[in-house]
Amino acid sequence: MAFTYWENKSGNNNIGNFLPESGFECEKRGETPGKITFWDSYDRALLGKGYSILKTGNRWQVWNIRTWEALDFQATKRASEETPKFWQTYEQGAFQDWVKKNLGLNALVKMASFDFAFSEIVCRNSEGKTVTRLDEIKLNERTILKIIGLRGYEEEYGRLTRFVSSQNYDLHENEWFSNVLQNAGVELYHEIPLEELLPGGEIPIRRAVSDMVLNYLHIARFYEEGIQKDLDTECLHKYRVALRKIRSLLSIIKEIYPEQDGLILKNDFRELQQNTNHLRDLDVHLMEEEEYRQLLPENFREDIHPLFADLKKERKSELNRVRSLLESDGYKKKMRQLEEYFERIYKIPHTADSIKPVKEVAKSYIRVLYGKMVKNIAKINDDTPEEKIHTLRITGKKLRYLLEFFEPVLDLELRKKLVTALKRIQDELGRFNDQCSQIEYLSGKVQTGTAEGSDLVALGILIGVVYTRKQEQRKIVINKISDFSSKRVKSIVSELTQSEGS
């Protein structure tokens, strides 16, 4: 079904004045004026996928913003508009399922509010058959016409579009809704695609790394407001992922900044990351509440309630500390200084490695990190201390980031194969690490001496259950990691990292 969007250049929005001259018999079907609010995650994840959630009155609907059509389901739950909403706050059904699938842990946040009216105009031929339709969409002072063609009536669609065009109407891009949002003051969030940051394999490595660092710095700064408003746990998580990526870049790619600068940068970013470690740990533990509960025998399940009540209190005070920090002049100054450093990187003297081509450097580091992992894997057996297994996980993570950062300059198929093989062991290593952290955290709670009676028993049982699981997971890890040092994976790495022309 063809459709196009149009808007009158002169602001003459009364469509009824000119349609009788179009040669079609046109009928306008009820206009429904009112207020409409636009909702999305803090980072506009839905808009990025071509959707938005619109609320009119008590009705919540998902709209495809390219076709400007509502999906076939809605929710009608009455809720305060100012409160962030998660998928759980809606009644069960297709709307809730959709929000859960597309937003997960992200909260739904009100982005903008409009005066809105929508009406449909049907255009019929002399037989009385509808041959084309017009949707009239009014958002604040803007009126957009959507001309919709019907299958088999292409000629009539062409005739109407030519007529509308002759009436001083301009054709719009399908993305007009994004412009309307921007005009309403909604800041759109776009992560710069890696292809733009790495336009070719020959650009100097320092320029590429600096552009990437700057990009991740901007992403981290974008999420600061979400953390301060405590919209959801994802804002802090994504802020930390951006900082972690910067730290990985700076620690993997060595000697591209003057030695002293490199040390200061590493230190600054470590401190920034450490600022939010505890808050993130608390978020993770709180999210695991139900999982912990399910691990306990039924009669002990309520006994971990005090533990989580304490955690919630602790989180509140930790959040306030992080908020003050993000608000502080010292933090803002530090972030600005870091941004300026990478913005003015061309002023910093070059090092021996800083002008090497990005593709060559990326390949050499993939070789080095993979070699390190193979050596680590060979040393891991049933008696290996946990720390060595964690070291393997961290090296694997660096390799994973490297493959992500430099994706545009690597062979697509080979990279994909290596990522798949790596992901297979990273998932198991990650699970093992989570269980180690859980035991460490729960043991810490026992040592503080705050738990007593049945609470203490519940904690003891939990530690026992998680410990058994951890031991089982350790066996799985040891069984699976050898796959990653197999001949097959070695040959993938060798092919992926071979020099051009060799």
Next chain:
Amino acid sequence: MKVIASYSIKGGVGKTAAAVNLAYQSAVDGNRTLLIDLDPQGASGFYYKVKAKKKYKSSDLIDKKKSIKDSIRESDYKNLDILPSRMNFRHIDLELGDMKNSEDSLRKSLKELNKDYDVIVLDCPPNITLLSENIFNAADTILIPIIPSPLSERTFEQILDFFGKHDYHFKKIRAFFSLVEKRKTVHRDTMERLRKSHKFILNTVVPKSADVEKMGVFQKPVQCFALSRIGGMAYRDLTREILSKL
């Protein structure tokens, strides 16, 4: 994609009304539906105010080298498209006669619509010709309206006899009582007798109704203006019963 053919050798039994209303209800119930009018009289298209495109020829429908996609037209209702008929369809049997393996041509042509539609409804002309054999091969269900009268009963037996002689699957057949006037003893007796002898007769009964006759006046499916009356409800129930058995 499932194909339902509204078929009878006899005219005036309610084939077109069944095809038009069934296609509409199928679309309302969320199925992407196409109604193909195979009858040169073009009544199905008339009910939907849809005229055939000038370039559309009957050969487009039976020659797998050609496509019918460009001749399909959108109806005024969501999920429902129409492929209207033209008077030149009266020559379709002559064209089929000139083709090799011609009894399977329609089935092959409809294959190209496999991904576009969930349900295709065929409104068939009242005869038993090469086109009918194409219909029997292409359809998953042959829906036969029977007026519960001796003449219609005889027609119905003729179809069954034809199916038996030509090895068509009896399990494709679904029949329903059409234009029923329950106050008539002959209707009640015929229905009772046929239900005992044939298990593939559907439960839903379509009564004779002034609303169904008004379809031609409004040029709309009966459910659009009489959903809560017996005519509208009967076709709604009939559609759901057929679709549930596919």
